[in-house]
Amino acid sequence: MGDTTGNDLPGVKRPEVDALIFDWGGVLTVSVPEFVGAWLHAEAIDRDVYGRIMRDWLGRDALPGNPVYRLETGELTVPEFERLLAAELITTSGAGIDENGLLKRMFGGATPDPAMVELVRKARAAGLHTALLSNSWGEGYPKDLLLELFDTVVISGRIGLRKPDERIYHHTLEQVGVPATRSVFFDDAPVNVEAAQAVGMHAFRHTGAESTRAHLATLGVNL
Numbered sequence: 001m002g003d004t005t006g007n008d009l010p011g012v013k014r015p016e017v018d019a020l021i022f023d024w025g026g027v028l029t030v031s032v033p034e035f036v037g038a039w040l041h042a043e044a045i046d047r048d049v050y051g052r053i054m055r056d057w058l059g060r061d062a063l064p065g066n067p068v069y070r071l072e073t074g075e076l077t078v079p080e081f082e083r084l085l086a087a088e089l090i091t092t093s094g095a096g097i098d099e100n101g102l103l104k105r106m107f108g109g110a111t112p113d114p115a116m117v118e119l120v121r122k123a124r125a126a127g128l129h130t131a132l133l134s135n136s137w138g139e140g141y142p143k144d145l146l147l148e149l150f151d152t153v154v155i156s157g158r159i160g161l162r163k164p165d166e167r168i169y170h171h172t173l174e175q176v177g178v179p180a181t182r183s184v185f186f187d188d189a190p191v192n193v194e195a196a197q198a199v200g201m202h203a204f205r206h207t208g209a210e211s212t213r214a215h216l217a218t219l220g221v222n223l
Contacts, residue, residue: 015220017202019176019183020123023163024134024141025107026188027206028116028149035109043105044093053088060191071137074157078103078138103138112145115209120149122223133172133185135162152176163187164195173201184219186212 026032040047055061057068067084070076076084079099086099124130131152134141139157146153154172161168173180180200187193188206196203204215213223 015128017128017182017184017219017221019129019131019178020120020216020221021131021133021172021176021183021185021201022116022120023187023189023192023206024132025110025137027186028112028120028132029110030113032110032188035111036106038109039106043097044091044095045097046090046092049088049090053085069162072135072156072162073160074136075160081137104140107137107140110140112142113209116212117145117149119209119213119223123221124149124151126223128221129176129178131172131176133163133168133187163189163192166195166199169196169199169201173199184216184221186215 022028029035039045040050054068057066062069067076067081071078071081082099082102086097086102089097091097120130129152130150131154132146132150133154134156136155136157139155141155152172152175154168154175156162156168159168159171161171163169169180169185173183176183181202184202184204185193185196186204186206187196190205193203193205202219204212206212216223
C-alpha cells in the first residue's frame, strides 16, 4: 500500500507537518459529555453542583494549585483527589458518594473512538510521527493501544507539567524531535488549542473524526 499522505505521488506537495499530536480523553475516546454524563446519571449526581466544581477547578479562571491542577501534575494521588471530589459532590437522592474508585467509575465509559483509532493508525502507518499529549487523571490508559498508536507518549502526571502550560508543549516537541511549525495538535479544550497555537504549532479543536480529518487535509495530510 502506498503512502497515504501522498508523498509518493508525482507532483503532490509534501505535507506541511511531520508530527500529529493528540489529546486522549474526548479526542481518542468518545466525547467527555457522553461518558461523564453517563456516570452522573448512574450515580444520581447533581449536575449543577458537578458543573460548578469543574468550573472552579478546571475552567479558564481556575486558581493555580486547585485539586485538578495538583492531580494532573502528579502532586495529588488519585485517592487524595477522589476524597476531595467526593466531599464536594451531592446526589439528587441524598445518598452519599463512594470515594473509592470514583475516577474509575467516572471514566468507565471513556471507550476509544474507533474512527479516531483508525485515523491515528493510518497516520503512523503512513510514516508520520504520532504522539499523545494528555493531562492525566490517574493512569487508566489502555497500554497496548497506546503502544500501537503512538511513537511518543507525554502524560502530565509523569512529568509534573500540564496543558495549557507552554512548557509541556515545548517538552513534547523536544521528545518528538520536530519544530512547532511542523506539528499539528488536536484537543477538545479550546484553552489547550490556543496554548499550542501560541507556541507556533498548528492546532485545532477536535469535535469528531471527520472534522479532524478535514483539518489534516488542509495541511496536506490525507487519511
